[in-house]
Amino acid sequence: MQELGHFIGGEHVAATGGRSQDVMQPMDGTVRGKVALGSKDDLRKAVENAKAAQPAWAATNPQRRVRVLMKFLDLVQQEMDSLAELLAREHGKTIPDAKGDIQRGLEVVEVSIGAPHMMKGEFTDGAGPGIDVYSMRQPLGVVAGITPFNFPAMIPLWKIGPAIAAGNAFILKPSERDPGVPMRIAELFVEAGLPKGILNVVNGDKEVVDAILDDPDIKAIGFVGSTPIAQYIYSRATANGKRAQCFGGAKNHMIIMPDADMDQTVDALIGAGYGSAGERCMAVSVAVPVGKETADRLVERLIPRVEGLKVGPSTDASADFGPLVTKQALERVKGYVDLGIKEGAKLVVDGRGFTMQGYEDGYYMGGCLFDNVTSDMRIYKEEIFGPVLSVIRANTYEEALKLPNEHEYGNGVAIFTRDGDAARDFAARVEVGMVGVNVPIPVPIAYYTFGGWKGSAFGDLNQHGPDAFRFYTKTKTVTSRWPSGVKDGAEFVIPTMN
Ligand code: NAD
Numbered sequence: 326m327q328e329l330g331h332f333i334g335g336e337h338v339a340a341t342g343g344r345s346q347d348v349m350q351p352m353d354g355t356v357r358g359k360v361a362l363g364s365k366d367d368l369r370k371a372v373e374n375a376k377a378a379q380p381a382w383a384a385t386n387p388q389r390r391v392r393v394l395m396k397f398l399d400l401v402q403q404e405m406d407s408l409a410e411l412l413a414r415e416h417g418k419t420i421p422d423a424k425g426d427i428q429r430g431l432e433v434v435e436v437s438i439g440a441p442h443m444m445k446g447e448f449t450d451g452a453g454p455g456i457d458v459y460s461m462r463q464p465l466g467v468v469a470g471i472t473p474f475n476f477p478a479m480i481p482l483w484k485i486g487p488a489i490a491a492g493n494a495f496i497l498k499p500s501e502r503d504p505g506v507p508m509r510i511a512e513l514f515v516e517a518g519l520p521k522g523i524l525n526v527v528n529g530d531k532e533v534v535d536a537i538l539d540d541p542d543i544k545a546i547g548f549v550g551s552t553p554i555a556q557y558i559y560s561r562a563t564a565n566g567k568r569a570q571c572f573g574g575a576k577n578h579m580i581i582m583p584d585a586d587m588d589q590t591v592d593a594l595i596g597a598g599y600g601s602a603g604e605r606c607m608a609v610s611v612a613v614p615v616g617k618e619t620a621d622r623l624v625e626r627l628i629p630r631v632e633g634l635k636v637g638p639s640t641d642a643s644a645d646f647g648p649l650v651t652k653q654a655l656e657r658v659k660g661y662v663d664l665g666i667k668e669g670a671k672l673v674v675d676g677r678g679f680t681m682q683g684y685e686d687g688y689y690m691g692g693c694l695f696d697n698v699t700s701d702m703r704i705y706k707e708e709i710f711g712p713v714l715s716v717i718r719a720n721t722y723e724e725a726l727k728l729p730n731e732h733e734y735g736n737g738v739a740i741f742t743r744d745g746d747a748a749r750d751f752a753a754r755v756e757v758g759m760v761g762v763n764v765p766i767p768v769p770i771a772y773y774t775f776g777g778w779k780g781s782a783f784g785d786l787n788q789h790g791p792d793a794f795r796f797y798t799k800t801k802t803v804t805s806r807w808p809s810g811v812k813d814g815a816e817f818v819i820p821t822m823n
Pocket of ligand 1: 554574
């Protein structure tokens with residue numbers, strides 16, 4: 326039984342306050358260990374430690390800072406197998422999928438190695454007589470990240486990489502459901518040479534989150550999780566004068582045009598709809614075939630593929646997906662399937678009754694497929710976050726486009742077509758932050774930025790890519806004048822460049 330406290334100043338530290346929670350193993354429903362639910366005092370200890378360590382780190386030249394990241398990448402590669410197994414056992418996803426989770430995080434650390442370049446300022450020589458203007462980017466100081474259960478390696482690394490490369494100290498509050506990998510990541514950074522205190526992990530729930538939101542020494546908060554919490558964190562953090570970027574839930578549509586390659590489309594939908602049991606913010610949860618004939622062909626091909634999905638324990642590398650993260654999540658998703666039937670949608674594949682032989686206490690369900698879903702149903706409007714795909718039939722392209730455009734969420738969207746003109750029109754007019762053209766999960770590569778629109782994101786800068794460096798640094802602009810001028814006497818008119 327593992328007991329996780331906090332990781333502060335490069336060491337494991339016991340929590341105060343006495344609260345803790347079980348860490349489960351979703352594939353068989355057993356208890357793996359306990360994680361501390363930290364207190365305000367625990368958070369304060371981490372902040373003070375980070376605050377003391379940060380100035381020396383910021384003063385370290387950026388090339389030396391990023392050498393720590395290079396070493397970290399090596400250490401993770403050496404430990405990839407055991408990290409992926411730990412991740413799969415705590416989260417429920419399969420081991421190959423867990424490796425993808427880690428890899429997509431490492432890619433942002435790789436891009437963060439470009440910090441010396443990303444942090445360069447601008448310079449104008451001779452902006453006025455004897456006047457030069459230049460800008461520089463400086464770290465904010467102590468910053469924090471609050472992350473969800475569904476990518477316990479990738480999302481913490483999306484935040485830690487750019488924040489520490491830019492010279493900040495970072496406090497991570499990972500999901501209390503799968504804290505093991507984030508804690509190991511922090512240890513590996515210290516092994517890679519990161520000064521103690523530059524990355525502290527404080528485990529916990531709302532109590533620690535609220536302490537982060539109110540702490541005067543934390544200058545910025547990067548959050549990823551569900552929309553109601555994203556909205557709450559954004560309002561409270563910004564009311565307290567902090568920078569905040571808060572990414573929320575999703576309902577991602579895939580539009581299937583009559584000319585789409587149907588084999589490719591069905592493969593894409595199966596992977597994007599059911600991979601990781603649908604617990605991805607970029608999962609496709611709504612398929613929108615255009616025209617009756619397209620819809621009939623699509624549903625006819627999807628049915629046997631959904632029925633044939635292989636559900637298995639997280640340690641079975643041949644499984645398509647594993648269990649859901651918790652018993653409550655399983656009950657919630659099954660509840661949505663019950664609701665869809667009541668609302669009048671047609672359940673053409675029912676995975677609710679699935680049990681995994683030998684793992685009867687695990688949180689499994691099979692894939693579910695709904696046809697004839699309509700836009701007024703709750704199963705369409707709300708995020709289900711499980712292996713449930715809804716087909717909503719559109720008569721025309723315009724009718725299909727209207728669906729993602731009018732939806733509350735705007736994270737990802739895709740169009741499958743052979744028509745370049747339709748694809749261009751779609752990319753230009755769709756009201757969604759990340760668009761795929763014949764690509765079902767358009768998570769941008771690490772040197773672009775990631776972020777949704779509408780109810781999927783609060784704040785104005787995206788995650789990773791150049792935006793991450795803007796978010797975790799502040800700009801200072803210097804106007805300098807050499808060598809004469811001041812001694813000529815005071816000037817009472819505002820200086821201009823005329
Ligand atoms: P969640 O909102 O329940 O939890 C996210 C974080 O907030 C956790 O660290 C949790 O401890 C904390 N938290 C939970 N309740 C809180 C409260 N009342 N007050 C303060 N803090 C609280 O989300 P989750 O279930 O861990 O993750 C799944 C959600 O995350 C889905 O909605 C998914 O779409 C979303 N997500 C979004 C993105 C994105 O980039 N847009 C990426 C991944 C996941």
